[in-house]
Each structure stands twice: as C-alpha cells, then as structure tokens.
Amino acid sequence: MPSVVTANRLNDGIVVYLAPDRTWTEDIVAAARAENEDEVKELEATAAEAVRERLVISVYPIPIEVKEDGTVDPISVRERIRASHRTTLTKDWYDVPL
Amino acid sequence: MYRYDEFDHAFVNERVGEFRDQVARRLTGELSEEEFRPLRLRNGLYLQLHAYMLRIAIPYGQLSPRQLRQLAMIGRKWDRGYGHFTTRQNLQFNWIKLVDVADVLAALADVEMHCIQTSGNCVRNVTSDPYAAAANDELEDPRVWCEILRQWSTLHPEFNWLPRKFKIAVSGAAEDRAATAFHDIGLRIVRGPDGENGFRVLVGGGMGRTPYVGQVIREFLPKEHLLSYVDSILRVYNLLGRRDNLYKARIKILVNALGIDKFREAVEADWQETNKDAVDLPEDEVRRIASYFAPPDLPERAPRDEALAARRESDSGFAIWYRNNVLAHRVPGYASVVISLKEPGRTPGDASSDTMELVADLAERFGHNEIRTNYTQNLVLPHVALADILALYDVLDEAGLAVGNNEMLGDMICCPGLDYCNLANARSIPIAKEIAKKFEDPVRQAEIGKLRVNMSGCINACGHHHSGNIGILGVDKRGTELYQITLGGSPKDDAAVGTIIGPGFRAEKVPEVIDTIVDTYVENRKEGESFLETWRRVGAAPFKEALYGAR
Numbered sequence: 152m153p154s155v156v157t158a159n160r161l162n163d164g165i166v167v168y169l170a171p172d173r174t175w176t177e178d179i180v181a182a183a184r185a186e187n188e189d190e191v192k193e194l195e196a197t198a199a200e201a202v203r204e205r206l207v208i209s210v211y212p213i214p215i216e217v218k219e220d221g222t223v224d225p226i227s228v229r230e231r232i233r234a235s236h237r238t239t240l241t242k243d244w245y246d247v248p249l
Numbered sequence: 250m251y252r253y254d255e256f257d258h259a260f261v262n263e264r265v266g267e268f269r270d271q272v273a274r275r276l277t278g279e280l281s282e283e284e285f286r287p288l289r290l291r292n293g294l295y296l297q298l299h300a301y302m303l304r305i306a307i308p309y310g311q312l313s314p315r316q317l318r319q320l321a322m323i324g325r326k327w328d329r330g331y332g333h334f335t336t337r338q339n340l341q342f343n344w345i346k347l348v349d350v351a352d353v354l355a356a357l358a359d360v361e362m363h364c365i366q367t368s369g370n371c372v373r374n375v376t377s378d379p380y381a382a383a384a385n386d387e388l389e390d391p392r393v394w395c396e397i398l399r400q401w402s403t404l405h406p407e408f409n410w411l412p413r414k415f416k417i418a419v420s421g422a423a424e425d426r427a428a429t430a431f432h433d434i435g436l437r438i439v440r441g442p443d444g445e446n447g448f449r450v451l452v453g454g455g456m457g458r459t460p461y462v463g464q465v466i467r468e469f470l471p472k473e474h475l476l477s478y479v480d481s482i483l484r485v486y487n488l489l490g491r492r493d494n495l496y497k498a499r500i501k502i503l504v505n506a507l508g509i510d511k512f513r514e515a516v517e518a519d520w521q522e523t524n525k526d527a528v529d530l531p532e533d534e535v536r537r538i539a540s541y542f543a544p545p546d547l548p549e550r551a552p553r554d555e556a557l558a559a560r561r562e563s564d565s566g567f568a569i570w571y572r573n574n575v576l577a578h579r580v581p582g583y584a585s586v587v588i589s590l591k592e593p594g595r596t597p598g599d600a601s602s603d604t605m606e607l608v609a610d611l612a613e614r615f616g617h618n619e620i621r622t623n624y625t626q627n628l629v630l631p632h633v634a635l636a637d638i639l640a641l642y643d644v645l646d647e648a649g650l651a652v653g654n655n656e657m658l659g660d661m662i663c664c665p666g667l668d669y670c671n672l673a674n675a676r677s678i679p680i681a682k683e684i685a686k687k688f689e690d691p692v693r694q695a696e697i698g699k700l701r702v703n704m705s706g707c708i709n710a711c712g713h714h715h716s717g718n719i720g721i722l723g724v725d726k727r728g729t730e731l732y733q734i735t736l737g738g739s740p741k742d743d744a745a746v747g748t749i750i751g752p753g754f755r756a757e758k759v760p761e762v763i764d765t766i767v768d769t770y771v772e773n774r775k776e777g778e779s780f781l782e783t784w785r786r787v788g789a790a791p792f793k794e795a796l797y798g799a800r
Binding site: 159161162163164165166202205208209226227228229232233236237238 | 275276278282296297298299300301343344345346347348596667668669673675676678728730
C-alpha cells in the first residue's frame with residue numbers, strides 16, 4: 152500500500168504533505184508517494200530535515216489508496232478529514248453520507 | 250462583574266509579552282518543539298487536526314458585550330469568522346496561526362481576558378451556574394467564590410504542576426446547573442446548622458475513561474475557610490496522586506483508591522495543621538470582591554405581560570421558544586433568556602462573529618450588559634425584562650437564533666470530535682446534525698419533553714456522554730467509527746453515570762437508534778415521568794429489547 156508523509160506547518164498549523172521536490176503542499180494528490188518501506192524512510196528523512204528547518208511539526212507517514220482516476224484517498228477517516236482541510240461546519244458537507 | 254486592577258493588567262500584559270518572545274524564539278529555532286509545547290499549552294494553544302486551536306478562558310462563563318465583541322473581532326480577523334463554546338464555558342478558535350497568537354492574546358488582554366491555565370496540569374477555569382444572581386432558587390451568588398478561587402489558583406506556585414488537570418465548579422442554587430458532581434471539586438453553597446451559608450464539598454467526580462460521581466468530603470464548610478480547605482485537598486492530591494500513569498492521575502482515581510474516608514482523614518489532618526489565617530481570605534477582601542458582583546438594579550415590573558401572553562396564543566413558534574428558553578427570574582417582571590446555539594444543521598456550540606456581535610448588542614439593549622455561557626454550549630442573557638422579550642425574540646428570529654430547544658433533545662452537548670480534535674476517535678458533529686435533522690420538528694420534541702443527549706468523539710468525554718440521559722460515545726473499531734450508547738446518566742442533583750446498553754452502532758444507524766430509544770421511553774413512561782424516572786423504574790430490558798431484540 153503506498154504512503155505519503157504528512158505534517159502540520161509550523162507557522163500556521165495547516166495540514167501539509169511532502170512533495171517530490173521536497174517542498175510541502177496542502178494538496179495530498181501532489182504528495183510524493185512511497186511504494187515501499189525504504190521509500191517511506193527516505194521521505195521521513197527529508198521530513199526530519201524540514202522539522203529541523205522549522206518548516207513543519209508533527210510528521211508521520213500515512214497509508215493511502217490511489218484511485219483509477221488519479222485521486223488519492225487516505226485509508227483512515229481521520230486522515231480523510233485532514234486531507235479535506237475542512238469540517239462539517241460547511242453546509243454542503245452536511246449531506247455527505249456518514 | 251470583576252474588573253482588573255493595575256496588578257491584573259500588568260500581569261496579563263507581561264504574560265502576553267513573554268509568550269510573544271517564546272513564539273519568536275520558536276520561529277528562530279532557539280526553542281525546539283519539545284521545549285515550546287508546554288509553553289504554548291500553558292497559554293491555551295493546542296495543535297489540533299487541521300491547525301492550531303486557541304482556548305480562551307471565560308471565567309465562570311461571564312462575558313460583557315465589550316468582551317464578546319472583541320471575541321467576534323478576533324474570530325473575524327485571525328480565524329475563520331466563528332468560535333466554539335465549550336462544555337467548560339470557554340471559547341475555542343480552531344484556525345489560529347502561531348504567528349498571530351501573541352496579537353490575539355494582546356487583543357484579549359485589552360478586554361481583560363486571557364488563555365492562562367486553559368491547558369496543563371493546573372487548576373482550570375472555575376465554572377458555575379449560568380443563572381447566578383438571576384435564578385429564584387439561589388442561596389448566594391457563586392461567582393464571588395469562583396473569582397476568589399480564580400485569583401488564588403492563577404499561577405499558584407504549589408499547584409501549577411499537579412499530577413493532572415483540575416476542574417472546580419461552584420453552584421449557589423438549590424438546583425445544580427453546573428454539574429458539580431462531575432468535577433474534581435464540586436462546591437454547593439448550602440445553609441448550615443446556624444443559618445449561615447457555607448459549602449457542601451464534593452471531591453473526586455469526573456468523566457473520561459473512568460467516570461465517577463463526586464463524593465461528599467465535607468457536609469458543611471464555613472465559607473471563610475474555602476481557600477484553606479481546597480488548599481488541603483489539592484496538597485493531599487499533589488502529594489499522593491499518581492504521576493506514573495496518565496490514565497490514573499486524576500484525583501478521582503486517588504479518592505477511589507484510598508476510599509473517601511481515608512482521603513477525608515488525610516485532608517482533614519492537613520487542614521488542621523494549616524495556618525488558616527495565612528491562606529483564607531480576610532473578610533474585607535471577600536467583601537471587596539463581592540462588590541464587583543452586585544446584581545444590576547432591576548426595578549420590579551408587572552409579573553405578567555399581556556402582549557407576551559397574546560403572542561403565545563397566536564404564534565406557536567414563539568410559544569415553544571418561550572416555554573423552553575425563557576426562565577423564571579427572582580425579580581418579578583424579568584426573565585433569563587437562553588440563546589440556543591443548537592440550530593438543526595449547525596455545529597452545536599459554534600457561534601459566528603456576526604452572532605457574537607448580535608448577542609453583544611442584545612445584551613446592551615435588553616440584558617443589562619451581561620452575557621453568560623453555560624456548559625450545555627449556549628449563551629444566556631440573565632436579566633431581561635418581560636416587556637422586552639418580544640422585541641428580543643423578533644431580533645433573534647430574524648437572525649435564525651430563536652431556536653426554542655433549550656434542555657430538549659435538540660439541545661445536544663457535542664464535542665468537536667474527529668472533525669477538529671487530535672484526540673478523537675470518531676466524528677460527533679455530523680452525528681449530532683443527523684440526530685437534529687431526525688428530531689427537527691419542535692412539536693415532536695415537545696411531546697418527548699426534556700431530554701439530555703450528550704455525545705463525545707472519544708473516551709475523554711468532553712461531550713459529557715456519561716452524564717447524558719442518552720449518551721453517545723464514538724470509538725474506532727478497526728478503522729470504522731462505531732458509537733456506543735449509554736442510558737440513564739444525569740448531571741444534576743441525582744447525578745449518575747450512564748449504563749452501556751449493548752454493542753455499538755455504525756454512524757448511519759445512530760439517529761434511528763436514538764429514535765428507537767425515545768419511542769421506547771414514550772411507550773413506557775407514566776404520565777409526567779421524565780426519561781430518568783422511566784429508566785430507573787423499567788430498567789434496561791425494554792430498551793435492549795427494542796434495540797437488539799431482532800438480532
């Protein structure tokens with residue numbers, strides 16, 4: 152199962168993902184994907200550097216599912232909510248099935 | 250209400266400056282996250298799921314219009330235009346940027362507010378009855394003692410690093426509207442043997458993964474000894490409470506491990522040795538603080554308002570709102586009004602900046618400049634003339650805030666859950682919304698009667714599920730959100746922890762499950778019987794049968 156590495160940006164706390172160019176993106180689709188454990192470790196090492204550079208905090212890898220249309224869905228509900236960058240306050244979220 | 254003196258202003262401003270410096274040092278790398286985390290938590294700043302969350306203390310739930318307007322401004326300028334009123338009478342902003350926090354704290358200090366001790370293992374915001382100085386069953390104003398406890402506990406050198414967080418609630422009325430039995434210390438003002446007021450002191454109540462109803466440690470404590478006695482309770486806890494296991498560190502665990510008698514002995518022994526004169530507040534200082542809480546001058550008015558009576562006859566929506574949200578006041582011709590933040594389809598306890606400003610305006614126009622928050626996550630105008638109720642209602646109605654469900658099924662307590670919270674295992678807000686949708690019809694809610702439904706998105710129980718007549722607890726079972734139902738809890742004088750009724754349900758089933766429970770109650774109740782009375786009489790069997798019989 153592929154993984155991406157997520158974190159929160161230090162200066163505003165917003166959820167971000169490590170991109171292939173070592174920058175951090177809010178869009179999970181643009182995140183660098185690790186296909187095996189070694190690749191996860193590589194991403195984590197890059198992320199650890201970003202922690203030292205005070206770009207991000209609270210770094211960890213999450214398993215994802217890549218769909219046929221190219222969209223990315225985290226496996227856990229928690230990470231799906233984080234990736235959406237929004238909450239149920241939004242009225243249109245109201246009718247999304249539980 | 251209490252006004253800061255020069256010392257208070259200087260102290261809070263110094264703290265703002267200190268935190269501004271700490272944030273700057275974090276951003277330049279002088280402080281690591283490990284070093285910074287306890288400092289930010291001491292200032293109420295958490296890192297949640299989506300962003301930083303700032304928890305602002307609202308001491309004993311009391312706000313002035315100026316303060317509420319400032320909160321509205323903060324929400325608009327530094328957040329996303331809304332805040333969340335919590336079950337501890339506080340306010341949380343969910344999208345605050347670290348780089349803005351010092352400015353937010355400075356804006357709070359301008360209106361005599363702060364975030365100190367809204368996190369950490371210290372004495373948290375002291376909570377109270379939202380109808381203080383208004384309720385007709387009140388013996389004495391509890392806010393005076395809340396304020397004394399607030400000043401005493403703020404940065405108390407001995408009690409700033411307790412084994413775990415510590416929550417105190419004070420009620421001065423016959424009816425407990427502060428859930429005192431579910432606090433580390435619950436204080437009830439009662440009449441003593443000589444006709445003097447004092448405190449019945451409860452200790453060791455709490456929710457979380459090990460819920461307990463508080464036990465009486467002292468039937469009657471003379472008022473003048475409040476600080477020295479609370480001091481002794483905290484000292485015994487500080488010395489004997491567990492620090493090796495986060496889940497066993499609250500005072501409730503110590504009280505129940507020792508037994509209330511042994512715990513009491515330890516506290517009384519410490520108290521006997523205490524130099525009470527050095528700890529208890531001098532009488533004139535108590536009087537000085539009490540003077541801040543003089544109730545507004547409310548000249549008596551006619552106890553019946555004909556225009557109100559006529560509107561109740563002609564407008565069923567108004568009649569329902571009036572019946573549920575307008576409460577008796579101790580001065581004839583006045584009422585306390587609950588502004589429900591539980592409009593179906595919205596997040597329970599959330600208020601937009603626009604709403605906050607509107608309520609601030611209404612408090613000035615009709616409410617003698619006072620606003621309260623309550624632990625059921627609504628706002629209260631404690632002093633409104635009956636003659637002003639119609640005008641107030643019409644403004645609320647136009648703004649979509651005339652939601653007449655106070656203490657009814659729709660008035661659910663609901664924690665932020667997995668939509669915001671880093672600790673949560675399951676969502677609670679969408680479940681609350683779906684339940685609200687199912688029971689949207691106020692006529693049906695009226696038929697059901699008062700019913701407390703509380704929901705938490707994890708075992709930490711911020712949504713008070715243990716004390717709900719119907720409690721809903723979200724858990725994570727192998728990646729699926731599952732909801733456990735408890736029945737028979739109560740936060741009031743008959744405080745009780747709800748009983749788990751059986752296996753949990755998937756999210757989409759929960760509204761139907763609540764419907765079944767409500768139907769079972771309605772079918773089984775005798776005339777006039779509350780949910781709790783029916784539950785206590787018939788027991789779990791009919792509810793289990795209705796929920797699981799077909800399985």
